[in-house]
Every structure is written in structure tokens, then in C-alpha cells.
Amino acid sequence: MNELRYEPVIGGVLLLIVPLFMTGCDSFLSEQPKGQVGGEVLESRNGVQTALIGAYNGLNPVEPPQNGIAGGNAWRSDPANWAFGAVASDLAQKGSEPTDQAPVNNIMQHRWQPTNGYFNALWKNRFEGVSRANSVLETLNAVRGEFSESEANRIEGEARFIRAYIYFDLKKNFGNVPLITEESENFAQPNNVQEEVIWPQIESDLEFAMNNLPTVMPDQARANKWAAEAFLAKAHLYQEEWEDALEHFENVIQNGQTSTGVPYELEEQYYYNFNSQRQGADWSENVFAIEMTANDGTGSLSNSWAGYVLNYPFGASPFQCCGFFQPSHDLVSSFKTDSDGLPRPDGFMEAFNGMQEVVKNDQTIKDGGLAADEKFTPPTGASFDPRLDWTVGRRGVPYLDHGPHPGKRYDRAGSDYAGHYHAVKHVWWDRNSGTGWNDNAFFPGSGVDYPAMRFADVLLMAAEAEIEVGSMQDALDYVNRVRERAANPDGYVENSQNNAQALAVVDSESALLNTSPQPFDWVVREDENATYVFLGGDPSDINSWNRYPDPVQNYSIDTYTMSEFTSGAGAERKVHFERKLELALEGHRMYDLWRWGRAETRMNEYFEYQGALTQDVRTDNDYRGANVYPIPQTQIDISSGGEGELTQNPQYQ
Known part of the structure; x- marks a missing residue:
């Protein structure tokens, strides 16, 4: 069972890999890497603190250069579960090219099998995180006398929060998983037991954390008592224990505070939640975030959002790699609003408010789409929820401050494969590249924190x-x-975001036509509040320019x-x-x-809708018919015949 990676001790000697794990600010996580340390070193006051750093590091499971802490590439065990939580749903597509990261095609098309390596990587890395949390608790128990009672309870609360957080992730992905704690003497535990054991353990850990963690923590990267109570409420919600969930949710809403002591409240502007410069001590919406950093001095991506290194626009983009994680047409259409500024949950795929079933785009549906130097006018007279353009990059709309999104020039494969849309929330602003961009590898690392x-x-x-x-x-x-x-x-996306990198900012057509652009340079016209992109030809001819209006005119949202x-x-x-x-x-x-x-109904609707628009999913794809993913076959094979033999989820037997 050793290869299952959920044993906290090996041969009686505690073994912990503790790479550097830094945050976007000075913190306890900014300590230097400790390498491998044995039990005799860890069984001390400093050793417990070192183990705790390693446990927090397990939430962003990355080893240099961009591998998971227990094997596999970091993107297979990303903390945001981009493949499992989004690409498997109606929100996003794998993107890139058909043959790159082919196992994600199976996840996207609901053809997943226990042999898919993504499931094994997720399993191993999450159980490595459980092992690290258990190591903290085991080591703390050995030297508890070196701490005051409040210190010991705080450390125990943090470790138990981390363990609960990771087991929550394992539970929602795999359902039946083995329970391993610091008290487990035999790590070969089965996963198919008569009584539910994971939810009670999650609740017990979160209740202890809620009752023993302070509100204000030494660092904002740490979980506090209110984060524990919020996740406890979520655990009750997942079990449909509505009154228990509400008791805790209401307490969090009325009284909760961040780890820096800021009362919980929605940020004034939506996009602040995804801006590395705003994710600091005053971030009022932060219940719990997994912190990332850009330039940490390590020369690696280990502390940035390495799980997302594939998920940036490709081609002519400034992001290097690799064209994955493309938002779906279904998602974009969901942001349509009616004449009252409201969505239509049961009719968003229909034509309404002057928009056709598919929001106007430059793909034009399975025919190769418009060329980059062909003119495209974004939908006008339309009505969108303004959160659309902080979520999805679409042609002609400012892509943060990187200029107007160019559509096809950001694609990796043909537009009929996965469309022209690109994700935004994990992308750094150019003006924040010092805190937002890690360029220590071909793959880009992001310093934008993941708001768990x-x-x-x-x-x-x-x-x-x-x-x-x-x-x-x-x-x-x-x-x-x-x-x-x-x-x-x-907080709307607006035309002025294009100013920073524009060739020029002018106030007349004559000034525009008097510039000397290269193809795809852009000029902002303040008199029209519009952006003009030069498509090639004669720059003194207005017909050589593609005009993009301010997207604000199409926003309409109400309560x-x-x-x-x-x-x-x-x-x-x-x-x-x-x-x-x-x-x-x-x-x-x-x-x-x-x-x-609702997975079966919604996903079959999605396949019918999206399958008519792009080639990566088909109209005849069907919902996989299981509300959990399969237990990795590799793990079952390793455990076969042993005392703790793992059993496949019934949906896959």
C-alpha cells in the first residue's frame, strides 16, 4: 500500500518533503525550503512549524518545475479542479489541440474510465496532502508540552482544517475513499464500509478548528475559525442537512471575519477577487484562498498557480502557453439578460432580446471562422450580465489591460475545434505583472490567488x-x-482598459489615420469611446481598421x-x-x-447545444451516469488482495 501515498509514517520515521511555499505578501509561508527531515528533527517546536508549512503547501500541490507533490503534472491535481469541476461540466472545454492532454477529452466527453491517469494523479496528490496534515498532528502530539495550550490548539486546528478541506475534495470527486488519520496504525484501509466515515471526520475536524482557531491569524494564508465554520456549513449543505447548514451560514454572514480581521463583505467591484494587487490584507470577500506568488526568488513555478500553466491564450498572446481551458458557448449564452436585466435559467439558449440562440461571435460555427484580418463587430443592441467579460475573453472586448481580445489569434487549434473564447479570472493584468506573472519557465505561472x-x-x-x-x-x-x-x-469592463498598451490614444478620426501602426496594433479614440484595430493595408484608410465599441453599452443587470x-x-x-x-x-x-x-438533464442539454457548434464534443455524447468519478484503477490494482483492498464505485463496476 505504500504507493497509495496516504501513509504518514514510513518505517517509524516521519518523512516530509517541505518545498518553499510563499504568499503574495511577507508571511510564515515565506520560509526557506527544508528538504527532507526525519522524525528526530521534526519532533521539536520548530519541526512542528515546518511540518505545518508543508501541510499548507499540500493545498497547492506543486514540486519544481511543475509537477505534483506526489507525481504527475501539476495541472492534473490543480487545486481548482479545472478539468474535473469545469471542463467536465457545461462551462468549459479542454481547448488546445485534440491530441494534447488527450485524457481530458475523455473527461470532457463523459467517457471517463478508471484507467484515466488524471484520476490517479488527483488521488495521489490529495492523499499526500492528507499525509502532511496527519504528520503535523502526529508530531504535535509528541512535543505538545513545548507549546502553550492555545498555541497547540491553534496548530491542531489548522492541521485539522487542512485535512478536512482535502478530504472534502476527495469526497466530492471519488465518493468512497479510505479514511486515514494520525491515529491510524494500519494504512491499508478499505474504502467500501457499511457506515459513512468521511463526512463525520470532516465535521469533527472542522468543528475542532472552528472552536479552537482565533479570528485573526498570524498570516492571511492561514485558515481561521470563520473559514472552518463556513466549510462546516458547506459540509452540511452537501449532505442536505439544511437547518444545520443555515445555523452556521447565518453566523458566518452576520459575524464572520477574514484571517486579518476584516468583516466579511462583498468586494465593491467583482473583479477585485481575481486581481493579485487586490488580494491582500483588506480582501473582505476572502473566506479561504490558496495563495499563489509570482516572483518568489526560487527560480521555479512551485509557489505560483502551476496547476493552470496550460490555461492561457496561445498564438499571438503574451502568455506563452498553451491554449487550454476555453469557456463554452453555453456559458457565454448564459450571461444573456432579458429586457428587465434578468437571466432566463430555463430559456437562455433561446433567442430573446434581439440576440440569436448563439451569441454573435467570430467563429461562425464549424466553418473555420473569420480570419484575424477580417472585420468583426461584437453584438450590439444586446443585453449581457457584466460579469461575462470578467469571466470570458471574447473578440473585440478588452482582455484586462492586454488590449482588445483578438479572437482567432489567441487560438491554438482551428476555431471549429473549441471556439474562440478564453478564460480570464486566473490571468494577471499587464500592469500587475510583477506580482502576477512568474516567467521562470516556458509555462507561465500566475500569482493570482485561488479563491477556494x-x-x-x-x-x-x-x-x-x-x-x-x-x-x-x-x-x-x-x-x-x-x-x-x-x-x-x-466595476464594468470598459474601453479605457485598452489605453495602457495602445499605439496611441486620440480624439479624432484624422488623428487615428495619421498613426503608423503594424498589423493588429490598436488605437483608442476617446471621442467615440471606441478602440480601432489595424488589420493591414493602408493605415490612412478607415476601412483598414476594425472598430470595437465600448462593451458597457450592452450591459444590463437588475435584481x-x-x-x-x-x-x-x-x-x-x-x-x-x-x-x-x-x-x-x-x-x-x-x-x-x-x-x-441535475447533472444528467443539464449535461445532455449541453452536449446537444455545444456539439452543434464545436467539434470537441458531439451532440451524441451522453451524461456518464455517475455522480462521482471512478476510483483510479492503479490504486485498486496496488491494493488488490490486501487487507485494505479498494473497491470500485458501483457506477463503474
């Missing part, structure tokens, strides 16, 4: 629970708080009224859809569909 749970997530989970207990007004209020923030015009929340089922659908919009591409969607019991 933010306050908007808490509000929307609480809204779900309120509906289940019949508190429709409270559910409406929570959803509208999220929508009101999205409606803040100060719900009680009339939309009179039906429990109708209100539930609206809350579910709000999660799709607010939390898109943040790693939650597939697990949400599973726990709602």
Missing part, C-alpha cells in the same frame, strides 16, 4: 438552504446582494423581485443559475450539478 471560498459563495449557499426551509425572503435578499454588486457600473421567488422550485433554479454566473470557472460547477441531481 469567497463570501459570494457563502451567500448563495445560504440562499439554497433558506429555500429548502421555506425562507424565501432571506434567499431573495442573499441573491440580490450578489447581483447588486455585479451591477456596480464602477429579482419577490414575484420571481414565490415558487420554491422556481427560486431554486434561479439560485442555481446565479451560482453558474457568479462562480463560473472557479471549480464548483460539476459538483453543484451532482449534488442538485
